[in-house]
Amino acid sequence: MKILLHISFLGTKYCGYQIQPNGITVQQKLNEATRQLFGYDCDIVGCSRTDSGVHANHFCAAVTKKGTDSLDTTIPADKIPFAIACYLPEDISVFKAEVVDGSFHPRYDVKYKEYVYRIWNSPERNPFLYDRTLHYPKHIDDIALNNMNKAASAFVGTHDFSAYMSADTKIKDTVRTVYSAEVIRNGDIVEFKVSANGFLYNMVRIFTGTLLAVAEGKISPDGIEYITEKKDRKNAGITVPPCGLFLNRVVY
Amino acid sequence: MKILLHISFLGTKYCGYQIQPNGITVQQKLNEATRQLFGYDCDIVGCSRTDSGVHANHFCAAVTKKGTDSLDTTIPADKIPFAIACYLPEDISVFKAEVVDGSFHPRYDVKYKEYVYRIWNSPERNPFLYDRTLHYPKHIDDIALNNMNKAASAFVGTHDFSAYMSADTKIKDTVRTVYSAEVIRNGDIVEFKVSANGFLYNMVRIFTGTLLAVAEGKISPDGIEYITEKKDRKNAGITVPPCGLFLNRVVY
Numbered sequence: 149m150k151i152l153l154h155i156s157f158l159g160t161k162y163c164g165y166q167i168q169p170n171g172i173t174v175q176q177k178l179n180e181a182t183r184q185l186f187g188y189d190c191d192i193v194g195c196s197r198t199d200s201g202v203h204a205n206h207f208c209a210a211v212t213k214k215g216t217d218s219l220d221t222t223i224p225a226d227k228i229p230f231a232i233a234c235y236l237p238e239d240i241s242v243f244k245a246e247v248v249d250g251s252f253h254p255r256y257d258v259k260y261k262e263y264v265y266r267i268w269n270s271p272e273r274n275p276f277l278y279d280r281t282l283h284y285p286k287h288i289d290d291i292a293l294n295n296m297n298k299a300a301s302a303f304v305g306t307h308d309f310s311a312y313m314s315a316d317t318k319i320k321d322t323v324r325t326v327y328s329a330e331v332i333r334n335g336d337i338v339e340f341k342v343s344a345n346g347f348l349y350n351m352v353r354i355f356t357g358t359l360l361a362v363a364e365g366k367i368s369p370d371g372i373e374y375i376t377e378k379k380d381r382k383n384a385g386i387t388v389p390p391c392g393l394f395l396n397r398v399v400y
Numbered sequence: 401m402k403i404l405l406h407i408s409f410l411g412t413k414y415c416g417y418q419i420q421p422n423g424i425t426v427q428q429k430l431n432e433a434t435r436q437l438f439g440y441d442c443d444i445v446g447c448s449r450t451d452s453g454v455h456a457n458h459f460c461a462a463v464t465k466k467g468t469d470s471l472d473t474t475i476p477a478d479k480i481p482f483a484i485a486c487y488l489p490e491d492i493s494v495f496k497a498e499v500v501d502g503s504f505h506p507r508y509d510v511k512y513k514e515y516v517y518r519i520w521n522s523p524e525r526n527p528f529l530y531d532r533t534l535h536y537p538k539h540i541d542d543i544a545l546n547n548m549n550k551a552a553s554a555f556v557g558t559h560d561f562s563a564y565m566s567a568d569t570k571i572k573d574t575v576r577t578v579y580s581a582e583v584i585r586n587g588d589i590v591e592f593k594v595s596a597n598g599f600l601y602n603m604v605r606i607f608t609g610t611l612l613a614v615a616e617g618k619i620s621p622d623g624i625e626y627i628t629e630k631k632d633r634k635n636a637g638i639t640v641p642p643c644g645l646f647l648n649r650v651v652y
Contacts, residue, residue: 230523238527242524271482275409275410275492275493276410278491
């Protein structure tokens with residue numbers, strides 16, 4: 149059997165999900181924990197890369213015995229979350245484990261993923277949220293919020309999103325389909341939520357930077373189509389820091 | 401003028417509020433920040449001690465120039481939160497500053513304080529809450545919650561609370577008045593909120609441990625009066641860890 153782990157993690161201390169030659173990653177911690185739990189090396193295949201400092205409310209990874217497409221264990225799938233917990237650090241949690249088909253691929257079989265970018269929108273700092281939101285002190289009023297939503301709606305659809313991709317990537321196909329994109333306020337927290345069939349490098353962080361430029365009046369909410377069409381990274385907003393970004397949902 | 405700072409802090413990295421010979425404290429960070437901001441040493445008087453790892457949504461501390469009852473500065477009180485921010489670490493925030501009378505005392509003038517103890521009540525761990533809740537995996541059902549509330553209501557009133565005080569304290573007067581005590585559920589978070597004119601050493605953590613013993617059926621909700629009357633620490637529940645405890649409100 150192949151097991152799919154449903155994971156959440158606080159990314160603050162990690163150099164992203166994917167194994168790196170330098171720096172500790174979430175995948176490395178999963179490698180160590182599964183080796184201890186099952187007694188042999190495993191292949192761990194994640195649903196996505198994530199950047200250093202990015203969090204996940206919901207991340208998926210498939211586990212099999214190294215070099216095979218199956219896991220050799222007597223532990224029932226529903227007990228794995230508790231069994232693996234003692235081998236994982238406190239900032240990584242497996243909250244569900246399920247048996248999947250041997251042909252299942254956690255990355256290629258994704259229907260869509262949802263990200264959320266959280267902004268702490270208050271003049272004062274919040275000591276409980278400093279590593280899990282962007283602190284944006286200037287008040288985003290209702291007009292600015294409406295403009296951000298107008299701009300966000302222009303992201304929806306199938307487009308070449310290369311204007312919202314960090315340079316330095318060798319990727320050829322930069323067309324993705326965004327299914328939904330909206331900005332909501334919840335007290336002093338402003339959230340940008342976006343779902344798509346795939347995301348380019350830093351795309352959500354550049355979307356967010358662009359929406360904040362809209363809030364500040366630097367980019368018109370009607371200007372998004374132009375920015376998208378021109379495919380020039382320079383026209384979009386800044387890449388906001390990773391600390392506010394959460395992979396929120398993976399749907400197969 | 402004397403300035404009262406309203407502060408919030410994540411206590412995880414600190415050996416409590418009060419200056420310690422070994423270990424970094426919140427007061428030490430306030431000492432360093434005020435020295436840098438005002439250009440001289442200050443006296444900082446807090447509203448309370450807090451234990452290592454305990455947090456504060458609202459803590460108060462008065463600042464004066466060392467050895468005087470006044471602060472010598474041209475910075476208006478309402479600008480101090482922003483001015484001091486760059487000298488403070490990200491896990492300590494001054495969210496308000498106000499001028500108070502020279503005779504004001506942040507500890508003796510407290511009318512009441514409110515603490516909240518937060519419990520993450522889910523079988524799975526929460527990587528975003530591990531250092532700011534107690535993880536209590538066993539489900540607290542409605543019956544257990546009702547019993548906890550029945551027990552909590554028996555804390556209310558003016559009592560000798562020495563049964564709920566950690567040994568090792570030289571304090572003589574162990575009578576305090578608890579104004580309110582209740583347990584509420586908010587999704588997977590169970591909160592115990594208690595207000596009093598003062599608290600003995602570890603009192604809220606022992607209250608919480610006692611309420612969890614009530615939830616587990618180890619202590620009857622009708623047994624609280626007996627425990628209080630007997631004044632024997634052994635009859636009460638355990639001292640739960642500091643990570644779930646927040647000083648929530650200070651009222652003058």
